[in-house]
């Protein structure tokens with residue numbers, strides 16, 4: 001991934017693997033992030049023009065915004081992202097029922113869908129109130145959220161919302177709603193393979209349409 005970033009001429013690249021409670025993907029445990037950080041320190045010596053940051057994309061595993069990455073590891077990383085993913089191991093039965101299963105049942109009926117949307121939004125807001133989060137990843141993807149409520153909470157806590165070019169998410173319509181709150185954005189390729197590192201075109205496209213100035217885009221090149 002670092003080699004791909006270098007070949008594409010990027011000046012900065014961030015590596016943020018999924019948290020350990022993601023089923024099927026992610027690091028084995030929080031300590032792995034620190035190993036990645038050590039490895040990157042060594043690799044970075046070969047790439048003097050590239051600034052390599054190491055972060056985590058933590059999962060929310062409880063209804064009070066609890067994360068699956070420990071606080072002492074977070075402190076040692078360059079940045080923290082938080083995202084909702086449909087397949088995580090929850091902290092306890094209550095969060096399992098309301099949050100993990102809720103999102104599955106949410107596919108069935110409208111009343112349940114609204115309830116689940118509310119829980120998703122609240123847990124995300126709890127997480128950014130509790131932790132210093134750089135950005136919320138792919139808001140609303142597979143786990144619906146109230147965009148306006150979330151964006152307003154992000155403005156208060158100085159948290160950015162991610163435009164995820166890998167999933168082309170959120171849609172232009174939702175970006176327009178979000179942008180009107182004055183929230184900051186970060187554009188991310190969500191590259192899981194070297195081929196898509198630095199692919200940021202969708203983000204540039206929607207943010208231009210929404211008239212978001214570069215000052216509100218964390219990784220925009222400002223000239």
Ligand SMILES: [Zn+2]
Pocket residue numbers: 057083085137138
């Ligand atoms: Zn994610």
